[in-house]
Amino acid sequence: MKKLFTALLSLFFGFSLFAQSQALLDKEKLFDLYQSQKYGEAAAYLKSVYGEENNDFKTIIQIGYCYLMNNENVEAEKFYTKAYQQEPKNLPVLFSLARLNTKRGNVDKAKFYYNQVVKIDSNNFSVYKLLAGLYTSNKDSLKLVYLLKASKINPQESDIAFDLADCYMDFQEREKAYNVLKVAISADTGNIILQKAVLPVANALKKYNEVILSGERILKVDADPNVIKDVARAYYYTKNYQKSINLFKLLELSDMQNEATLYLTALSYRAIKNYPMATAYTKRTIDEGISTNTAEYYSLLGLVYQESDKLTLANTAYRKSLEFKITPNIYYRMAVFYDTKLTKPKNALKYYNLYLKSKPNAKDNKEEIEFTKSRIETLKQAD
Template identity: 25%
Template sequence: MLKTMTIGLMAISTVSFAGGLQEPVKPINPDSSNFYLQKGITEKDAGRLQVSLKHFEKAISFDAGNKAVLAQLAPVYYDLRKYQQSKDTYKQLVDLGDASAANYQQLVNLSFNLKQPDDVILYAGKLKSVDPSARVSFYVGKVHYEQENYGEAIKYLTAAGKEDPANAEAPYMIARSYADMLNYKQCIPFFQKAIELDASKNNWMYELGLIYYAIHEDKQALKYILMAGEKGYKKDNEYLENLGIAYLNSGNLEEGVKILGEILKKRPSDLNVLNMVAEAYYYKGKYQQAMDYWDQVLVYDMQNASAVYMIGMCYQKKGDKDKGQQLCDKAIQMDPSLAALKQKKSMPGM
């Protein structure tokens, strides 16, 4: 009898569906998410990241809170250079309770690469709270530097140098912070430390050369500009002009004029370079050569009163006082401000 009743119930159930009753909505099958998760892992292990991504995204569509899927999805997004999606996925993991140091480190890195400074500082603090030994000072220091907050930048970059003494970027960024504040002498030891840690950075050497030039330490300026060139810094016109100036300022007239002469072959009407060569010859007492270059200035700018004045000075230095004085007076008529130079017996711009 019991057996008959069971059969009867089954029959009633069958008749109910056959009678047109609506089939209830099937619940989400958690096995579907796991099925695509495993397919994604297989493709990932085979190196087919794009295919694995499709499977992981399919898996997460079945179960948005599946941390195992999110943990696979986040690094795949990263490897495929989908950085914002990667960051969003790591954030999901943290929000779901997986607030591990590894996940916070990824959020710091991604926020830094995506140039999201507020998030760098936010996640660096959270990382430090779960792992006090985490090295986050460099990221925070660089963010402060980019925001021109140099005091905080120096503070965190100094800490970064202690966290990782081999990180050449830390002293370099400190050097740049001081340089941007025009504190050139303070920045020099940090440039030197950075170059000591990474001798391949020719642009750092060039920058240091220009810093020395700015504070009139000419031999050091020449040393580092030459070093930059030897290490592969591009020897364009700007580099060669600064190198030529460094030679002139160091007292090597012949080498300086030679380099600037090469620039003039490419830029014959560069009045700045013509004036520099003329002045260099003048200071060395080579007045005829100085006059020749100031004459070239007048070829391109006949109203250049300063050039006329200096040609007059050259004549006077050569012993032709009258002619020299006439030219100086003519220059003063062209530009009355030069009258002050006559009394000081100095050069324009001095």
């Protein structure tokens, strides 16, 4: 009987203290702090009223929310974790913990909390959308799974349609990508983002007339380089070569051309028998396709072959480097190669002289320049 009385007395005092806290809470002050977005002050105020060790579920969530809105993520997670321990199936708490961990880069923990939501509510569109967003690679099968689940619940949602189509394209599932986008477009005919997204898919499916019709309509209000590129491709494949050329040239005005667009321009000029322009654009295509670092790569390859005593391969690699770009560095490496590895003094002398004529940086290459001058004198005397 005595134990029962003690328990009831403790419960009474607990309720009494909570009631006092509620009475002490100035709701108008708290509302003003929320309105002015002073969430840090709001959290401090709530803790001053309810105390640091308060275990009331609603109060814990309220303080956690304040910290979350104030970007104090560590404190926010501490309170939401406390709430999770009390109610592990509370959806707002699970979403908040997942959001916090996403912000902090703890992707695996975020996935864990979102998957707890899935176990409770398997038809929650938002959770599948958020889960898919945690996977960076379109080739990740789980990303595709979550996008498919979200799309099944709401196939007309534009973000999901866009991302799912993008995944399908990476898996070479062009027809599926096209159908997904068309469903979303039919629900939102004014969505320019979706209309742009479907153009390269339609091109891949050889729906060229659709690309031209839709793309030209978009270009009247938005000269997007990607749209220009898609429409130009469609004109090329429908053999309207001059229109294709005109659009590809618009890309050049914005310096948006690339190897593929230059190649199709060259092919278009060839098709209309403008051979001088076809030649010029073919050369530009070749230049565009070659990396500015190709010469250095071959030079490095030559050095590796040289150091592993594969001298014939080294010689070939060095000469290949000169085909792409002539630099002081390659002249020096070839001079040393002929001098020390192949013992061909005439060739070595030739490249040492070319090295000095190419005007290497005197400060950065001081030792190499001094060595070169010394070797030139030695080789001349030997000759």
